[in-house]
Amino acid sequence: MRLTTATAIAALALSSLGAMAQDKTVKIGNLNDMSSLYADVGGPGSTVAAQMAAEDSGLAAKGWKIEVIGGDHQNKPDIGGGIARQWYDVDGVDVIVDTPNSGVALAVNQITKDKNRVFLNSGAASSDLTGKACTPNTIHWTYDTYALANTTGKAVVKAGGDTWFFLTSDYAFGHALERDTEAVVLANGGKVNGKVRHPLNTPDFSSFLLQAQTSKAKIIGLANAGGDTTNAIKQASEFGITAGGQQLAALLLFLTDVNALGLNVAQGLTFTESFYWDANEGTRAFSERFAKRMKNGAKPTMVQAGTYSAVLHYLKALEALGGNPKDGAKIVAKMKEMPTDDALFGKGSIRADGRKIHPVYLFEVKKPAESKGAWDYYKLKATVPADEAFRPLKDSECPLVKKG
Amino acid sequence: MFGIPTQALFSQLLLGLINGSFYALLSLGLAVIFGMLNIVNFAHGALYMMGAFVAWFLLGYAGIGYWGALILAPLAVGFVGVVIERTMLQRLAGLDHLYGLLLTFGLALVIQGVFQNQFGSSGMPYAIPPQLTGGQNLGFMFLPNYRAWVVVFSLVVCIATWFMIEKTRLGSYLRAATENPTLVRAFGVNVPLMITLTYGFGVGLAGLAGVLSAPINQVRPLMGADLIIVVFAVVVIGGMGSIMGSVITGFALGVIEGLTKVFYPEASNTVIFVIMAIVLLIKPAGLFGRAA
Numbered sequence: 059m060r061l062t063t064a065t066a067i068a069a070l071a072l073s074s075l076g077a078m079a080q081d082k083t084v085k086i087g088n089l090n091d092m093s094s095l096y097a098d099v100g101g102p103g104s105t106v107a108a109q110m111a112a113e114d115s116g117l118a119a120k121g122w123k124i125e126v127i128g129g130d131h132q133n134k135p136d137i138g139g140g141i142a143r144q145w146y147d148v149d150g151v152d153v154i155v156d157t158p159n160s161g162v163a164l165a166v167n168q169i170t171k172d173k174n175r176v177f178l179n180s181g182a183a184s185s186d187l188t189g190k191a192c193t194p195n196t197i198h199w200t201y202d203t204y205a206l207a208n209t210t211g212k213a214v215v216k217a218g219g220d221t222w223f224f225l226t227s228d229y230a231f232g233h234a235l236e237r238d239t240e241a242v243v244l245a246n247g248g249k250v251n252g253k254v255r256h257p258l259n260t261p262d263f264s265s266f267l268l269q270a271q272t273s274k275a276k277i278i279g280l281a282n283a284g285g286d287t288t289n290a291i292k293q294a295s296e297f298g299i300t301a302g303g304q305q306l307a308a309l310l311l312f313l314t315d316v317n318a319l320g321l322n323v324a325q326g327l328t329f330t331e332s333f334y335w336d337a338n339e340g341t342r343a344f345s346e347r348f349a350k351r352m353k354n355g356a357k358p359t360m361v362q363a364g365t366y367s368a369v370l371h372y373l374k375a376l377e378a379l380g381g382n383p384k385d386g387a388k389i390v391a392k393m394k395e396m397p398t399d400d401a402l403f404g405k406g407s408i409r410a411d412g413r414k415i416h417p418v419y420l421f422e423v424k425k426p427a428e429s430k431g432a433w434d435y436y437k438l439k440a441t442v443p444a445d446e447a448f449r450p451l452k453d454s455e456c457p458l459v460k461k462g
Numbered sequence: 463m464f465g466i467p468t469q470a471l472f473s474q475l476l477l478g479l480i481n482g483s484f485y486a487l488l489s490l491g492l493a494v495i496f497g498m499l500n501i502v503n504f505a506h507g508a509l510y511m512m513g514a515f516v517a518w519f520l521l522g523y524a525g526i527g528y529w530g531a532l533i534l535a536p537l538a539v540g541f542v543g544v545v546i547e548r549t550m551l552q553r554l555a556g557l558d559h560l561y562g563l564l565l566t567f568g569l570a571l572v573i574q575g576v577f578q579n580q581f582g583s584s585g586m587p588y589a590i591p592p593q594l595t596g597g598q599n600l601g602f603m604f605l606p607n608y609r610a611w612v613v614v615f616s617l618v619v620c621i622a623t624w625f626m627i628e629k630t631r632l633g634s635y636l637r638a639a640t641e642n643p644t645l646v647r648a649f650g651v652n653v654p655l656m657i658t659l660t661y662g663f664g665v666g667l668a669g670l671a672g673v674l675s676a677p678i679n680q681v682r683p684l685m686g687a688d689l690i691i692v693v694f695a696v697v698v699i700g701g702m703g704s705i706m707g708s709v710i711t712g713f714a715l716g717v718i719e720g721l722t723k724v725f726y727p728e729a730s731n732t733v734i735f736v737i738m739a740i741v742l743l744i745k746p747a748g749l750f751g752r753a754a
Contacts, residue, residue, distance in 0.1 A: 093578065093583065093684070094583060094684060095583065095584075096583075097578075097582070097583040097584075098582045098583050098584040099584075101583070228727075228728050254727050255727055255728055256723075256727055256730070257727075257728065257730060257731040259688060260730075260731070261679055261685070261688055261689065262477075262481055262678075262679075264477045264480070264481075264609075265474055265477050265478075265720055265723035265724065265727075265730075266723060266727065268470070268473050268474070268477065268603060269470070269724065271604075272467075272469075272470055284584070285583070285584060285585070285680065285682065288584065288585075288680055289679060289680065292587075292678075292679075292680070293678065296590065296597075296606045296608065296609075296678070297597070297604055297606055298596075298597055298604045298606070302604070314582070314584050315584060317584070318584035318585050318586065318587065318680055319587055319680075320587035320589075322587075322589070323587065353579065353580070353582075354580070354581065354582050356582065
């Protein structure tokens with residue numbers, strides 16, 4: 059009896075060892091805001107994007123089993139952290155993707171490192187993810203506050219907008235965006251007249267806008283995102299702020315925000331993104347497939363596109379490793395070693411600090427007359443090459459860089 | 463005053479009044495419903511959202527603009543309310559408040575979920591009607607015409623509602639029916655019908671507020687969910703079921719919130735709850751409520 063038990067245990071142990079060596083199962087978790095102000099930017103659309111990447115990787119035909127699940131973090135770091143722990147500890151999730159809301163992202167970043175899994179962030183903006191909070195398990199894919207500040211901020215100051223007032227979302231993301239933009243404004247000879255911090259998900263901005271108005275700053279920098287940005291822009295036009303000579307700088311604006319505002323209100327805004335669906339053949343083809351799978355036919359935002367691109371590269375790395383080693387740091391190291399290449403972001407690479415680099419673009423929202431129809435919203439104003447768009451490695455606070 | 467220029471203070475007071483008018487309209491509807499039906503209507507926010515969406519539908523699919531929507535949307539939402547009352551709420555009459563609360567809360571989640579599934583979360587644009595675009599320079603601030611309209615219009619609606627309930631014969635039936643439904647029925651008044659219509663009227667007010675807010679905010683599935691908690695705090699502070707109380711508190715809290723946005727913006731979405739806690743400690747029935 060004892061012998062059979064021992065044999066059984068040994069056999070079990072051996073079989074599980076065997077399975078580990080050539081494990082070809084992957085579980086991808088899209089941890090997102092599924093129901094609130096960022097749900098259209100990432101949300102369920104990012105689950106679709108991750109699924110499309112899994113299908114396009116062609117791994118299923120090679121015997122891999124890839125599963126994509128989604129979870130709603132409700133923009134609360136404690137809830138997001140709870141889901142991440144549950145996914146890693148109980149549900150066997152290998153990689154968490156997207157995760158807008160920098161507050162949640164920073165929490166997941168740390169948990170992922172502790173559990174040695176992989177965090178491919180597309181939606182969050184804080185440049186701290188590859189700065190002082192960088193880990194060997196996280197890659198920050200699509201954009202960050204440094205790139206936004208460096209592109210929009212610089213362009214606006216160069217165009218004569220040298221006095222600023224910030225409307226800042228009062229959490230990790232807004233603070234990072236304000237800090238990075240302020241640095242760019244000051245470095246380019248501008249000046250900051252004042253700032254006000256508003257709670258996340260504020261329906262009425264009139265009070266804050268009036269404070270911005272009395273500051274007499276030429277530029278009102280919106281260091282917020284999603285519904286907060288659209289409300290602020292809409293109400294600024296209502297209160298005659300733009301008519302009064304002050305300009306809005308939407309430091310972070312997504313395709314779905316422009317769609318929600320309508321071109322009448324949004325026209326003329328300049329902002330920074332790293333992906334636009336109508337850029338070339340590859341992006342158009344992907345976007346068409348994507349829109350067909352979305353309930354409201356929406357084209358992908360850069361966050362959703364980034365999720366696709368990141369998952370695709372992750373799966374390429376797994377294939378190169380010959381199986382899922384279940385070792386987050388090892389997978390991320392492989393991902394950094396391989397150059398990135400896909401139809402959406404073109405060729406690029408991942409730096410030691412976990413920053414994925416590619417060109418970023420300065421866009422302007424078209425006038426209603428210039429738009430050929432739904433989702434035809436952007437005009438390209440400038441392209442910032444990959445090596446100039448993001449924070450230079452020499453300025454990085456990331457410990458991974460200092461050691462290397 | 464307090465290191466803030468008087469001009470800024472005036473303008474923030476005015477802005478507070480504007481936001482307060484939404485609180486007042488919504489809490490008025492809640493107070494009417496609670497007063498007459500004894501139901502804590504958690505579906506109020508969802509019906510407010512529905513009002514905005516009806517306006518959006520009317521414009522997009524029927525070519526009916528803002529002014530038409532101002533009449534049709536509250537009617538449509540009121541009709542939905544009548545259906546809800548007839549098919550569901552009526553069965554809860556005489557049960558504990560908790561049942562009505564849970565039912566309406568569940569309804570709110572279902573309604574919001576359906577809209578969100580259909581329209582996403584960022585919402586749709588709805589333009590300010592051409593007659594009310596632009597604004598007046600008041601010297602201390604630029605007041606958009608539309609906002610001025612919102613304040614005046616909601617004040618009129620609030621006063622008219624108060625007048626109807628407190629000063630007319632119909633209102634006296636209503637009030638009598640809440641005190642003693644059996645007796646009022648004995649006088650030949652159709653009490654169940656009256657209650658159904660009251661619920662329809664209360665949520666119609668929510669629909670009206672929805673139309674009013676559509677040009678200011680995006681028409682979003684969650685616009686009501688964000689607001690309803692604040693409005694409930696307003697109702698609790700004013701005293702559940704007190705019509706005048708809810709209107710005065712609505713405007714007053716709008717002003718207080720506006721001032722918080724100047725002095726300590728970070729706390730602007732918590733200040734109302736702090737006030738609620740303090741009021742409940744000192745006057746558990748609310749500022750204008752009568753202790754049961």
